[in-house]
């Protein structure tokens with residue numbers, strides 16, 4: 001290459017800051033996202049230390065198909081693969097159907113009809129999304145615990161004297177109920193956005209053509225909503241496949257395994273090879289779902305987002321049903337939002353679990369110093385250094401993950417949108433979405449492996465707080481990069497170009513123009529990360545060490561040790577903090593908080 | 601004042617050539633307009649001058665300064681070219697007040713605050729927006745937003761101004777007003793200006809030089825008078841003028857030692873000799889250059905009236921001579937009945953002749 005050609009390419013590069021930025025992002029994210037995948041594949045194909053018992057001849061690290069044979073064809077296959085897979089898929093299908101249906105009906109009622117108290121309902125409907133998903137599971141246990149695993153019995157038994165059968169207390173049924181009552185909020189978020197943007201003039205046009213109300217619904221509204229509905233179904237389904245907390249609480253006591261709890265069990269037994277094979281099956285399932293959705297419905301062909309113009313959205317008059325619908329929704333929200341929290345509060349006020357007499361009430365678990373026997377020597381929530389330091393760690397984790405995710409979302413969004421048309425932009429978008437399909441548990445396991453020794457310039461991070469932040473940031477990339485992209489798409493290219501020709505440098509353009517204009521989008525993306533980081537369990541459960549314990553980890557421990565008062569108190573504390581935090585953030589960003597949740 | 605010189609500029613998007621081989625020189629202080637149909641590469645060329653687009657080939661020079669050269673490997677980024685640019689969408693920063701919009705770049709240049717203030721005051725005065733300093737763009741009308749964009753441009757005191765259809769979002773009345781403002785501004789700032797439009801009235805009223813482009817090529821570059829009266833080729837003759845030129849296809853014949861263009865129903869006299877008689881030729885004549893009489897005239901062509909469209913000061917008449925349609929433009933408000941006869945004649949001086957195959961003006 002001649003010198004002039006070299007300088008030409010140098011200039012070309014300098015002239016495209018988004019390309020440089022995009023390449024850097026792609027390299028770093030590629031390392032953080034794709035190496036884990038390669039590691040999973042590599043480890044699943046090589047002999048692990050645990051396997052020596054079965055393969056005495058082999059050397060550790062040697063190539064082997066042992067794990068695949070064990071999982072797919074061996075005598076353990078049924079227990080390791082088939083049952084958990086069927087359980088997970090069964091739960092996934094039921095929860096998706098129930099959750100998305102409830103969410104869609106709720107969204108339709110709140111967005112399109114003249115139901116009362118829309119504002120309150122709209123806010124309450126997303127609260128389950130802010131609570132840790134296992135709050136309901138804990139509340140369920142308090143209600144319906146039987147004597148199966150020892151400890152005190154639940155409220156139901158206390159009042160009615162009947163022990164609930166196992167299928168009510170544990171396993172498939174309660175898992176489906178609890179998850180459905182959590183994930184409807186996700187369906188609601190996705191569908192209310194889509195519904196709000198269907199122009200009711202289109203429906204009126206149908207009426208003019210002589211269609212009746214049912215025909216308009218079937219021929220116009222539903223086809224327009226199908227793409228959004230399809231994505232809602234697939235995205236919810238994938239999340240449920242990977243969910244851990246609820247199936248762990250309600251399934252493990254009766255040895256009812258789902259995919260994620262089976263992975264956890266294998267990892268806990270140091271049987272990494274099996275765990276990774278299972279993780280790969282889960283990833284493949286997720287990819288297949290996304291692919292089918294893309295083939296059948298065309299994810300990109302979202303009709304509803306095409307018009308940006310203002311339009312009327314006419315309310316449907318429910319007539320006499322108005323009050324029925326209003327009270328129905330009110331009851332439902334009360335039962336899914338307030339009831340579980342009330343049960344947990346109640347639980348946290350009992351000296352001896354299982355005894356619901358007034359004499360048994362106490363504030364020991366909140367403000368006690370741990371001197372009475374019943375508290376197992378653990379001080380109350382506001383006295384315990386353990387809990388307070390975990391709380392502080394959780395907040396630190398939430399804030400720092402939100403901060404870094406905000407920045408990365410901004411940069412990735414900028415590089416993707418400005419580089420539209422380049423391959424780089426596509427790759428970056430793809431890599432940023434990839435963490436969505438990793439089961440959290442397996443992701444955590446890989447990060448232990450990846451960062452237990454130093455990696456070139458990257459020091460060994462195992463056991464540090466940094467690795468918690470790192471993995472939370474990476475796992476949340478799909479959401480933040482999408483909010484970043486959405487925010488950038490709203491900034492017309494010429495807005496930045498006009499600054500360029502006026503001689504304003506790149507850094508200054510970012511600081512003075514791009515960031516302020518995308519600020520509300522960024523804040524909502526950061527809020528979303530904060531919420532998910534605060535309530536995250538499965539992702540970090542394998543990575544937390546006593547020195548950097550977070551609230552969710554502590555909660556899991558309390559529950560394993562059957563300390564239900566502490567578990568209830570800590571859950572309440574966590575929920576209150578998350579909700580307060582998001583209200584604060586929404587006030588700061590001017591009510592944009594919910595739009596981020598929708599983008600997720 | 602600075603000269604702008606483009607040599608051999610080419611730019612393609614994938615397979616599509618947006619600009620193919622453009623040479624252009626804008627003299628210091630000139631107001632040059634690029635005119636052409638949609639998609640002909642006007643915006644691409646303008647953006648290449650600003651540096652927002654990199655040509656695949658060619659060279660761009662501002663005065664003695666090479667700002668782009670594929671051969672020498674030079675690309676000066678837009679930040680350092682020091683040009684003023686107005687976008688069709690105005691591209692005001694919506695989160696900043698008028699004042700901040702105008703001064704952001706000045707502060708970035710580290711000018712003293714007294715200097716910034718005086719430039720701000722001066723530029724807002726020039727567009728009569730002094731009282732709107734603290735307003736946000738969303739609180740201004742379209743015309744006012746446009747003027748903010750202009751004042752932002754003035755404050756920078758660039759020697760080169762580039763504008764991409766700056767008036768296309770305004771209504772007709774405002775557009776006429778702003779046109780006069782831009783012309784005044786150009787005189788006061790003495791900046792070399794390249795102005796892109798597809799509105800010919802704008803091009804003809806504003807410019808020192810008009811460049812007509814089609815399909816990424818320059819079709820003609822010249823004064824508004826030349827472009828209008830002496831189009832270089834059929835494309836320009838067709839594109840410029842509203843109502844359009846009249847076209848007559850015919851063959852050159854010799855009658856009584858005098859050359860004529862025989863278009864079957866009409867025969868045009870020709871002033872000059874033409875070397876080959878056999879070639880096919882197209883004659884054009886502007887609607888307003890056709891002589892019209894409402895009484896019978898000897899040797900004139902009799903035509904019948906097919907439609908009358910008064911536009912106020914003028915009237916467009918469509919007439920037919922046998923099967924040939926002719927458009928006429930009369931500088932008065934005419935009220936006539938359809939089907940009435942008229943008489944028309946053509947001056948040899950107002951005719952242009954083009955080779956039918958190459959489309960080139962034969963300058964006969």
Ligand SMILES: Nc1ncnc2c1ncn2[C@@H]1O[C@H](COP(=O)(O)OP(=O)(O)OP(=O)(O)O)[C@@H](O)[C@H]1O
Nearest residue numbers: 613616617618637638639640641642643644645798
């Ligand atoms: N970023 C781009 N990517 C691909 N093709 C482009 C791009 N920008 C312009 N083009 C193509 O290049 C050609 C010239 O476009 P350009 O914007 O310069 O036209 P224009 O003369 O400004 O038209 P208009 O009067 O409609 O603004 C068009 O055919 C257009 O489709």
Ligand SMILES: [Mg+2]
Nearest residue numbers: 642643644764
């Ligand atoms: Mg254009």
